[in-house]
Amino acid sequence: MEATKSTNKKSKTKWVDVLRVGWFLAVRQIKGSNKSTTFLIVFIMMLTFLNLVVVSGILIGLIEGGNKANKEQYTGDVIVTTITGEKEITRTNEIESTIAKMPGVESFSVRYLESAQIEANYKTRRDFSVLPDVAGTQVVGINLDQENKLSNISNFVVEGEFLDESESGYILIGANLLYRYSAGFGDFFASLDGVYPGDEVKVTVGNNTKTFVVKGILDTKVDQVSLRAFLTKADFWRLVDRPGVNANEFAVRISSSSSMSPDELKANLVNAGFAKDGRIQTATEAIPEFLNQIRIAFALLGNVIGSVGIIVASITIFIVIFINAVTRRKYIGIMKGIGINEKAIEISYVIQSIFYASIGGLFGIFIVYVLLIPFFLSHPLDFPFSDGILVAPVNTTMFRFFLLLLVTIIAGYIPARNIVKKNTLDSILGR
């Protein structure tokens, strides 16, 4: 008697056999299942995964697109601006010559800024009881080649032409200063109506007023650019009456082949002692606070929507496995009856859940990285303050993939366990 019992204990089921049989049963069940049903479940898992990754990715991408545009068209990798309370960046020439010699710097632009008022209809206004067509702005004097190399500004001219260093008396106006481009927002601040390339406008800075011919209209997603008017550096100094030649902004771009980071460039400038002359910030630090707040809110919103998706996915898997296990209850009972370990049967259902979730997730990953990200890069979402792209960092995507797997494992295990633990004979007899 004892000999037999000890034989029994010696041959206690090993986990490896449990896993092997679980795997065997799962593979056979998946192979034997209805192809359309399997496709549908995998499709739901794929949509859930896309919901997890794409919705939050697009929401964050709207902000990331704005940040990217801000960096490419305005700040560069590092921007130096005037210190709060100061009117200009002191020691402009020293900063410029230091930046020009700095290894790893691809381009930089020195900008000169003054507050200005632009009047558009001063020639045609006959009735002086009608308000003049004016808009307040910042007029920016730039070295055209420098600025173009840094921000590719000429590519954003949507009407007329870019400025030319060999000409004088021309102005480039940001589209957001024009009513026809800022319709809606134009109701909140004064904008110019009916200004087209070739029209004359009167620009007043302090006590100086000069007329300029509109050379072109500049439209970018960056408000700091599209709400400004641009002059050549020479025209700027003709218009502006201020002592000295100090600048108001330096935007610096690091060469893509350089290993220098924006933080290192900033540190170099700080170490050179320029922190007293201007406010030195990396592009990330210069992102407006409201954009950071929106980013956090969008990320939260994306996670909420993603969580709903996860719940839907877990319920889907729960129902699928539950129905599968209930309809197969008799066979589960028979397997238990002939000595198949309960864990092996449960694992077979967990493996099926993993199969549905992982195949759906892998299809989702393929769609995200091979189709959607390239698509949004070439066809960004046209958003008022950005060209929205899809942001899906690999580590975040993998985290969500494994989260989906974990949830489906739990959702698959619970119903399987419920059915498997039922009385063996009752299961066999269908009681």
Next chain:
Amino acid sequence: MISVKNLLKTYKTKDIETPVLRGIDLEVKAGEFIGIMGKSGAGKSTLMYQVSMLDNPTGGEIILDGINIESLSMEERTQMRLFELGYVFQDYALIPELSARENAMIPLLMQGKTFIEAGKIAEEVLSKVGLLHRKDNKPSQLSGGEQQRVAVARAIAHNPKILFADEPTANLDSVSGQAVIELFEELHKKGQTIVMVTHEPEYAQYCNRIVYLEDGKIVRETVK
């Protein structure tokens, strides 16, 4: 091999208690082919379910191969069913997604045999029951008689000490039923202990001992 003493089984619903087995005493020796007969509702299948550890009796004692099954945990019972016992059910009870060969392999894999070993043994037992040529067929592609022979192959693949069969011929035509019972006879001749529930006298005659149940009690026995 099997010793049953004063076995009781009562099914309970909310307010009603239905005694099905009312004190069964039974001894089965190794190598016996025993038939359990009786009218519908006599308790034949219930007796077999208790003895084969598919159900828990309300009272009494069952000693199986020297072990009082009451002392076994659920896992030990599962182990014992896997290693020591074989089952043939009335409705074949094959796993629909698995081929005939895979159905016979399943208990062997659970015992720890490799796929190659299990496959080889499965083919040997399918050959014994005359169905090697149908090894890759799913249950739905087999006739009732063939399915029951696959079920027998699965039940004997791991050389169980006791083979339990619950009305194995009930769903079969006479030719298929005959084939299955002849298989049992052949196994018995090789020393297999078999406990078979049946209500068909023509198949019961193959048993070397028949016990008759009536109202949950053994009322008589016949020995060949």
